[in-house]
């Protein structure tokens with residue numbers, strides 16, 4: 030009876046947070062697809078609504094609380110709809126979500142294989158929860174249902190969890206211990222998407238430099254894995270994120286130099302330019318170490334895109350610490366940055382040990398100063414690319430002008446250019462003629 034009612038049900042997933050969540054939603058579609066659930070893009074026709082959530086900053090969670098209210102309102106007219114919260118916020122808040130009486134299902138990032146079982150048992154007065162973290166789960170054998178729009182670029186998760194305990198960060202608590210995925214399954218997945226017409230894969234992990242597969246006396250490091258993927262075809266571009274400054278190795282930088290199809294872009298989150306704060310954040314590198322790594326990248330990979338993450342207003346940050354961050358930004362001249370102000374996360378080392386003592390208006394002002402500086406730096410960096418020619422992978426029509434195409438250069442910069450006859454997935458050699466702080470503008474040569 031139950032079996033037949035599960036058939037042809039529709040599932041709608043909203044994904045928040047990082048690319049890892051995007052990749053996990055693809056795993057969930059795959060697991061539930063086998064149970065007869067069909068993906069829909071219309072929430073109104075869904076039988077099962079899942080929000081795959083993020084806890085990294087308080088405002089990420091506030092958005093979800095707002096969505097939970099909206100889902101609940103929708104249930105007034107459609108009481109049979111199942112509402113589930115999965116991902117990092119599910120892991121962090123556990124039964125607190127069930128206690129609202131507005132959520133039927135809660136599943137943490139390592140519990141997705143149990144979703145079919147949980148769904149079978151669910152009823153309005155029997156909400157179900159599984160937030161067990163695992164030391165082994167990598168979903169290695171699951172073929173994700175791709176949810177990207179253009180069929181050009183695919184994300185492949187190579188590891189899960191994180192073993193660094195940066196004092197501000199909730200991720201180790203929501204995603205558990207670090208574990209690496211079997212390299213054969215990664216290479217097979219990359220080969221499979223390439224066979225389906227994809228031209229780019231991005232290998233994902235919280236700290237890809239510490240990827241390490243051990244089995245029967247054999248080990249595979251991240252540079253080795255990268256090489257295995259790069260060898261699939263010179264027409265398959267390979268990207269990866271995120272690198273940790275304390276772990277990024279010469280071997281990785283040299284492997285990047287050895288293969289044309291490994292994109293010259295490194296996302297290297299710095300978080301702060303002040304040694305005192307880096308120590309307090311437990312990042313385990315210094316400003317000098319970071320600058321030396323950047324110098325090495327620039328020496329071996331001239332023109333390599335370098336992007337970063339930064340936090341303004343971490344506990345006890347002084348004006349001098351903030352100036353250290355600005356001066357580090359100037360010194361490196363980042364191509365792009367993801368910039369945030371500190372948001373205290375309950376349970377983290379920082380929340381337990383250091384008062385969140387930088388007033389909000391000071392955090393906001395410092396963040397705005399970093400943003401203003403980065404806008405200048407991005408423009409400066411883009412100007413240096415005017416006159417150069419890049420191999421661009423076409424993603425589709427440009428958002429602003431559908432007559433033109435857009436796609437990324439190897440250094441990760443977005444390029445816009447007229448390109449009659451070309452389509453998503455084609456490569457184009459584009460000569461850059463002008464730029465804004467966000468985009469390179471060029472012509473095919």
Ligand code: SAH
Nearest residue numbers: 197198235271298338339340369370371372
């Ligand atoms: N593993 C990656 C980061 C993942 S979280 C790394 O180590 O770099 C993505 C970014 O969110 C972090 O780089 C950091 O800049 C930001 N972030 C994490 N916790 C935060 C917090 N409590 N408040 C503000 N920003 C935070």
Ligand code: SF4
Nearest residue numbers: 191193195198200235
């Ligand atoms: Fe968080 Fe640090 Fe792990 Fe990145 S490396 S996920 S910032 S604990």
Ligand code: F3S
Nearest residue numbers: 046047083084085117
């Ligand atoms: Fe990603 Fe947010 Fe979780 S950044 S790992 S979804 S807390």
